[in-house]
Amino acid sequence: MEDQKIIGVDLGGTSIKFAILTMEGEIQQRWSQQTNILDEGSHIIPDIIESINHHLALYDMKPEQFAGIGMGTPGSVDRHNGTVIGAFNLNWKQLVYPKRDIEAGTHIPFYIDNDANVAALGERWEGAGDNQDDVTFVTLGTGIGGGIIADGRLLHGVSGSAGEIGHVTIDPNGYLCTCGKHGCLETVASATGVVRVARDMAEEYAGDAKLKVMLDDGEEISSKIVFDLAKEGDQLATAVVDRVSNYLGLALANIGNTLNPAFIVIGGGVSAAGDFLLDKTRKTFEANVFPNVRENTKLRLATLGNEAGVIGAASLVLENNKD
Amino acid sequence: MEDQKIIGVDLGGTSIKFAILTMEGEIQQRWSQQTNILDEGSHIIPDIIESINHHLALYDMKPEQFAGIGMGTPGSVDRHNGTVIGAFNLNWKQLVYPKRDIEAGTHIPFYIDNDANVAALGERWEGAGDNQDDVTFVTLGTGIGGGIIADGRLLHGVSGSAGEIGHVTIDPNGYLCTCGKHGCLETVASATGVVRVARDMAEEYAGDAKLKVMLDDGEEISSKIVFDLAKEGDQLATAVVDRVSNYLGLALANIGNTLNPAFIVIGGGVSAAGDFLLDKTRKTFEANVFPNVRENTKLRLATLGNEAGVIGAASLVLENNKD
Known part of the structure; x- marks a missing residue:
């Protein structure tokens, strides 16, 4: 358990940033890709799943090694159901199911919150929030x-x-x-x-x-x-x-x-x-x-600048394992 | 454990209100007495101890039957150390030690917070806060x-x-x-x-x-x-x-x-x-x-009106047993 890692995902209208972190908030790997908002943003979640699975294979890591994936997103988030609606810069006008789809696609527990909340968690954990x-x-x-x-x-x-x-x-x-x-x-x-x-x-x-x-x-x-x-x-x-x-x-x-x-x-x-x-x-x-x-x-x-997103997203995993 | 009771104390400049409540917030007994602010308020804590012990004897109850005593007070509260300073309507100008003294005098765990916070807890638990x-x-x-x-x-x-x-x-x-x-x-x-x-x-x-x-x-x-x-x-x-x-x-x-x-x-x-x-x-x-x-x-x-104080004070006991 204490050797487990976390994945942080910072989903934005231009790029998707990824990081693998220790439970103490240290970034060990990071990568990013462009956000493909075509076709009502329907490529975004499959792209995220593929990118995570590809990088886990690359680093020779297994889903069991991860305590969870945390993601920050634009739009209105239902964090209990893991859904998003009205993220207009992603072309997500209708209800989207990141939790359901990403858990099914990666076999890793998934947590989500809006981007400002996630950035707050990041700055609190590893940034100016001490x-x-x-x-x-x-x-x-x-x-x-x-x-x-x-x-x-x-x-x-x-x-x-x-x-x-x-x-x-x-x-x-x-x-x-x-x-x-x-x-x-x-x-x-x-x-x-x-x-x-x-x-x-x-x-x-x-x-x-x-x-x-x-x-x-x-x-x-x-x-x-x-x-x-x-x-x-x-x-x-x-x-x-x-x-x-x-x-x-x-x-x-x-x-x-x-x-x-x-x-x-x-x-x-x-x-x-x-x-x-x-x-x-x-x-x-x-x-x-x-x-x-x-x-x-x-x-x-x-x-933290741009890194607040992935770090805060990762800390969602800790935040949700509190109670 | 589930049969345990709580004591709520609402300490004010005019009167001290007491109540014995169930863990579900139901008041079973209540009484009050005048606040004696003479001699720099030095009678207040002994009065509280005596009143609690007297009523426990009256109702044939033992300290072990209580999960705790919660108290709301005016002044600046250090809730970790259980001290109060600057409660001018009690004549408490110097540092006072309610937790140390009341725990020693009643053998019941004691929790304290300021009166506005305690009233908030009361209204939340049993009043308009649903x-x-x-x-x-x-x-x-x-x-x-x-x-x-x-x-x-x-x-x-x-x-x-x-x-x-x-x-x-x-x-x-x-x-x-x-x-x-x-x-x-x-x-x-x-x-x-x-x-x-x-x-x-x-x-x-x-x-x-x-x-x-x-x-x-x-x-x-x-x-x-x-x-x-x-x-x-x-x-x-x-x-x-x-x-x-x-x-x-x-x-x-x-x-x-x-x-x-x-x-x-x-x-x-x-x-x-x-x-x-x-x-x-x-x-x-x-x-x-x-x-x-x-x-x-x-x-x-x-x-809740005047009862917010004793009810909220009692709920301090639950609040502090959360983590």
Whole structure:
């Protein structure tokens, strides 16, 4: 039992990443392949099965040597039944049965959860979360996702929506979100949100900041450009980043006040802005948490990058063998 | 083992409530006594020991018949060491050792947590929480407390502050709170907060609402008076209640978006306003949660009243025998 290994699978719209890990979270083998989303994504699960079986043969390993396969996926996950629906970047519009099919195809127990929860487990286990019992993870990408580990357990809530930090309301009169309500954190602090804030603030801005000129010239801007300009001291870009980090700091402060985790870990593409974003966010965070939280709950940048997915997916196996 | 009983103790500044319960949460005996806070509260623990021993003798029961004693207390609790500090309404300014002393005095295992967490456990077990795995409890009293049960476990966070819902920031530029920061939910939605909002809104109010007249006449008002006047249609009181329930609804919405509990249970003195408060709060809540939470996370009024304390305290024994 203690020599058993785990397989982690990080399923995304572009690639599928695989890793074989020890029970202690050390990656021993890793590989990846492109995601074939043709034919309503019907090749994806057979491809995963074939890839796992092929690599086990290659490494001369048997299914009995594995405690399980864990997988992170986009879409709505029913983790008890091991099904997924509505993963649009995989072309999975209808119900798909990863657990049933992958267990049948590999003879290894299979566990599944959504990609943000899995990344949270990864950062908690081997990344910035220091394997603490209380870690909240927020990923600032095209959208905003999150995952909460509390008292050592990944939270799901009554209907699977625990950790949906992107939909925390930071301004009831704010922008309309894709979810149908107004003022979600995602509308202002995701990669697309940062650009939206920049466009809006540019309209009211009268100076000659480079960001203003770029927007007026109709140039394509990204959150990275906004942060880079702010780092150079661009006045408008600085105001945008200040506003974004204010919103983010307030949302994270209330997670701190509610959950008092050891760490709130910030990952995803926007977090590439690094300490520049972190320091500004921390300022608002600290102003809005009460003293015990200010002393004990810390903001950190994610450290695993792309590997959070496979590592966290693998840890699903441990998570599910707890009770 | 299955015939064992539990003792629940609800320690407050005015009275100490006791109950003997079955392992299923049914109260079989109950009694109470006044809290003697003289001499720096040094009589409290001896009184508890004597009262328990006296009643066990009265009912002809032995320590071995009990799985444990659970107690809820004000102040800062170190639940691992079973100590309390800073319970000012008990005159416990220095470190006190309830676990050490009560175990020595009764020969029954002892568990302790703070009163808001214990009330949360009680409402979850036998009250409005329907024994669900995910229940958040908020108590609107002189201050605002809270407790969170997630994935079946009471959350504490890294330094014991999980569930401090009273210090969620609802307005970074709001009133100064006793905790030192601004705009805590407690500053506007506790009993004292409601009165504060009423006084402030009265200053700007030009009409002749009864609440305005009372305040101008220097009459003592309470949150109950504000709610009662609002129910009668008083224009100023209605505006006050609308503002308070807006703040409360937004704070609870973000707990919903973060934790997706089955129920958010509202208790404490202010919740005596009942459905009048609940309906208004729900309106803001539903506007600020995303669809899956709107469908699956429900606001409810607490149902146990004063008994939440002893029942929840008793359930600490079960909670601590889980792992």
